[in-house]
Amino acid sequence: MDLRSLKELVRQGEGDRLEFKLKSNHPERIVREIVAFANSGGGKLLIGVGDDKTIKGLKYADEDEYILVRAIEKYCTPEIRYRMERVQLPDEREVLVFHILHSPDKPHYVIDEEGNRRAYVRVADRSVQASKEMREIMRRARQERDVRFQYGEKEQKLMQLLDKQKSVTVDSFASTAGIPRNMASRTLVLLVLANVLEVHPDEVVDRFTMAML
Structure with missing residues (x-):
């Protein structure tokens, strides 16, 4: 240079x-x-x-x-x-x-x-x-290629929540779906790895949105 x-x-x-x-x-x-x-x-x-x-x-x-x-x-x-x-x-x-x-x-x-x-x-x-979720996404992204998930009740509630608002956090998803925070965290991480969601890291709280097609 x-x-x-x-x-x-x-x-x-x-x-x-x-x-x-x-x-x-x-x-x-x-x-x-x-x-x-x-x-x-x-x-x-x-x-x-x-x-x-x-x-x-x-x-x-x-x-x-x-x-x-x-x-x-x-x-x-x-x-x-x-x-x-x-x-x-x-x-x-x-x-x-x-x-x-x-x-x-x-x-x-x-x-x-x-x-x-x-x-x-x-x-x-x-x-x-980096949040716990970001660290997990980075760690698993280097290991997993074809990520699959089961579309169940909690995933349905997540999609309904994203229909109403542009983004969710781990806590807002856990509260809306009535599930433990660690389960909400695992679900969001899996959906990011499956390219269904995108994660937007922040120093306060990460936000998750639908992935752009």
Whole structure:
């Protein structure tokens, strides 16, 4: 990537495939963006670019590269595929560009110092923690191809609910169908895997809609 291509990319602004970081401070937080890209459609992480689209670059790019590569190795599991390049600026500073590939091995997790694991997904220009349902969908999507389900009373109630409103949550479905939450969760996950529903992750609550044909 040359400087002109970098400027064109930055002009687009942050989004579901692009994230800016001015410095490599708090690498344990930056890896959340990398995990979110791997768990979603892939993306690019630019180090040395501000949220306001200013391209300031890094004075000691070697150090930043070392810190971030080590952080990816230490905090991300399973291993994430990516490639990195540097873009030279006129003032001898550099921008690090991490290209994170869409992963067949998701869900990927960030491991903190206490050993806790958290998965993240990309929602617009934010990386949000993945719900239990999103983690299950990612896990099973890599294993199951021809997913079938039985259309019963609870599925009928779900379709009636979706006829009245555009989306449902696990809790609203459980309440309407009069079933335990874990059963509602399993049903929605199965219907997403069967391509009957689409899931729309959010940092507050996931929503499920009818899949677009």
